Amino acid sequence: MNVKGNVIKYGDNVDTDVIIPARYLNTSDAKELASYCMIDIDKTFVERVKNGDVMVAGKNFGCGSSREHAPLAIKTSGISCIIAEDFARIFYRNAINIGLPIIESPQAVKSMDDGDVVEVDFDNGEIKNITKNLTFKIEPFPAFIQSIISAGGLVSAVEKGLLGERK
Amino acid sequence: MGMTMTQKILAAHSGQEKVVVDQLILANLDMVLGNDITTPVAINEFNKLGQCKVFDKTKISLVMDHFTPNKDIKAAQQCKFIREFAREKEIKNFFDVGEMGIEHALLPEKGLVVCGDLVIGADSHTCTYGALGAFSTGVGSTDMACAMATGKAWFKVPAAFKFVLKNKPQGWVSGKDVILHIIGMVGVDGVLYKSMEFCGDGLQHLSMSDRLCMANMAIEAGAKNGIFEVDEKTLEFVKEHSDREPVVYKADDDAEYEKVFEIDLSQIKPTVAFPHLPENTKIIDEVEDIKIDQVVIGSCTNGRLEDLVVAAEIFKGKKVHRDCRVIIIPATQKIYLQAMDMGLLKTFVESGCIVSTPTCGPCLGGHMGILAKGERCVATTNRNFVGRMGHTESEVYLASPAIAAASAILGKIASPDELV
Numbered sequence: 001m002n003v004k005g006n007v008i009k010y011g012d013n014v015d016t017d018v019i020i021p022a023r024y025l026n027t028s029d030a031k032e033l034a035s036y037c038m039i040d041i042d043k044t045f046v047e048r049v050k051n052g053d054v055m056v057a058g059k060n061f062g063c064g065s066s067r068e069h070a071p072l073a074i075k076t077s078g079i080s081c082i083i084a085e086d087f088a089r090i091f092y093r094n095a096i097n098i099g100l101p102i103i104e105s106p107q108a109v110k111s112m113d114d115g116d117v118v119e120v121d122f123d124n125g126e127i128k129n130i131t132k133n134l135t136f137k138i139e140p141f142p143a144f145i146q147s148i149i150s151a152g153g154l155v156s157a158v159e160k161g162l163l164g165e166r167k
Numbered sequence: 168m169g170m171t172m173t174q175k176i177l178a179a180h181s182g183q184e185k186v187v188v189d190q191l192i193l194a195n196l197d198m199v200l201g202n203d204i205t206t207p208v209a210i211n212e213f214n215k216l217g218q219c220k221v222f223d224k225t226k227i228s229l230v231m232d233h234f235t236p237n238k239d240i241k242a243a244q245q246c247k248f249i250r251e252f253a254r255e256k257e258i259k260n261f262f263d264v265g266e267m268g269i270e271h272a273l274l275p276e277k278g279l280v281v282c283g284d285l286v287i288g289a290d291s292h293t294c295t296y297g298a299l300g301a302f303s304t305g306v307g308s309t310d311m312a313c314a315m316a317t318g319k320a321w322f323k324v325p326a327a328f329k330f331v332l333k334n335k336p337q338g339w340v341s342g343k344d345v346i347l348h349i350i351g352m353v354g355v356d357g358v359l360y361k362s363m364e365f366c367g368d369g370l371q372h373l374s375m376s377d378r379l380c381m382a383n384m385a386i387e388a389g390a391k392n393g394i395f396e397v398d399e400k401t402l403e404f405v406k407e408h409s410d411r412e413p414v415v416y417k418a419d420d421d422a423e424y425e426k427v428f429e430i431d432l433s434q435i436k437p438t439v440a441f442p443h444l445p446e447n448t449k450i451i452d453e454v455e456d457i458k459i460d461q462v463v464i465g466s467c468t469n470g471r472l473e474d475l476v477v478a479a480e481i482f483k484g485k486k487v488h489r490d491c492r493v494i495i496i497p498a499t500q501k502i503y504l505q506a507m508d509m510g511l512l513k514t515f516v517e518s519g520c521i522v523s524t525p526t527c528g529p530c531l532g533g534h535m536g537i538l539a540k541g542e543r544c545v546a547t548t549n550r551n552f553v554g555r556m557g558h559t560e561s562e563v564y565l566a567s568p569a570i571a572a573a574s575a576i577l578g579k580i581a582s583p584d585e586l587v
Contacts, residue, residue, distance in 0.1 A: 023532055090307060
């Protein structure tokens with residue numbers, strides 16, 4: 001799988017309250033959630049995001065609440081992949097579970113500026129910053145997590161028996 | 168090499184004698200929790216599995232606490248959706264308005280978690296039950312959905328930091344000050360992906376409310392879980408609230424900890440976390456005159472009876488500052504009743520506070536006390552992110568019930584020692 005798009009970059013400790021504020025959590029409709037995505041940190045996000053764009057951020061991305069509405073809003077907004085220095089653990093889990101690709105790569109993050117064009121080649125494990133002509137290796141996921149991703153998310157993985165027999 | 172408390176619980180629940188750091192395991196769950204925000208998403212995912220039955224009707228808790236009593240039509244629709252699911256699946260522990268409380272105060276009170284349990288909840292503060300010597304951690308709605316179907320979840324076995332607590336806290340210092348102090352020290356991602364294990368002689372001076380408050384905020388240091396060594400106080404609490412037999416796991420003497428911190432509780436001062444991260448801590452002596460508009464005393468962090476007792480002690484015979492609004496939220500119906508019987512609610516109302524039905528409400532900017540642009544609030548809650556309690560230009564200062572009550576009376580961030 002390959003994704004390509006413009007970088008939309010944020011700083012450290014982007015929390016789930018700014019990704020999707022609780023005042024909008026009275027719905028679970030993905031499109032509606034996406035229409036408020038990032039509103040408390042970046043009111044221009046919803047207007048400027050294009051399908052395939054790559055969200056880039058510093059450390060501890062997605063800290064705070066367990067709301068899966070946060071990765072869901074980001075995914076539905078058109079973001080193809082998030083690259084951060086590291087992720088808060090519940091966000092990390094949620095993104096994998098709903099099939100939103102995420103990558104931890106401090107070096108790649110440091111090289112990227114807002115608006116850079118990047119391409120992520122998941123098959124060959126590479127991030128290419130096309131604007132700056134730089135390439136970074138992606139650390140592969142552990143096999144078990146890779147199997148959830150390959151299945152297309154946790155629900156499909158459970159259907160395939162990855163979490164053992166169902167009751 | 169031995170195992171930590173967390174590792175022992177994970178091993179026992181995955182049918183293994185030993186687990187090691189970074190190992191991926193599939194574990195059996197004793198309880199799966201969801202609330203009125205996260206459960207609707209989980210039900211949608213559960214339904215995709217095309218499965219009629221949940222894995223165990225008695226091991227799922229659904230608590231309607233965030234936007235309840237329902238704040239608007241959409242929130243009401245969400246609760247109705249969950250209510251119908253709970254009825255259809257015959258979920259035993261469905262807690263609706265009238266019976267509900269804030270989930271992390273409610274589950275220990277109802278005896279639904281005991282020492283040695285493995286609990287997941289689609290709420291980040293599920294880590295609270297570590298105070299009972301259980302492994303509990305927050306997950307998302309899809310994990311919750313799959314857990315409702317299978318009774319299982321996958322985990323990566325975490326490394327751990329050990330916090331050895333020593334001596335006795337002084338003056339107004341509570342569990343809230345201790346955990347804010349620790350978060351200030353390690354940072355909001357200081358324990359990312361790892362366990363925080365609390366032990367030491369100082370434990371005897373921390374009540375169960377203190378410990379529940381501290382474990383509750385482990386997530387604010389990025390931790391996977393926070394867990395306390397079980398002692399007589401834990402066992403007494405569990406015995407009082409549950410018929411289930413506790414299982415006590417103690418860390419091996421040669422358990423491996425990435426870091427060990429010694430925390431002298433006697434040296435900790437009342438601590439306040441400034442906007443907009445829980446790690447931005449200052450001791451009360453360093454806080455200059457900061458005028459405030461609102462105080463919230465409640466939440467899964469500090470809405471327990473002991474918190475209300477401390478606040479009432481400070482409010483007794485005093486009036487709330489005229490520029491300040493004070494919202495007190497007992498965390499459960501039982502706490503509400505106890506506070507009523509003890510006359511605490513009378514004290515609050517006579518002082519000029521309002522008392523709300525149990526709800527998470529203002530903590531996450533849901534309802535019951537939203538802040539306007541430029542307003543400041545001292546809250547006993549757990550997060551002070553941008554816009555957490557309302558407008559993106561409002562500010563939340565996290566503190567203990569004692570600091571919150573004194574601040575309410577003086578109209579600025581203050582210690583009870585400043586009251587004459």
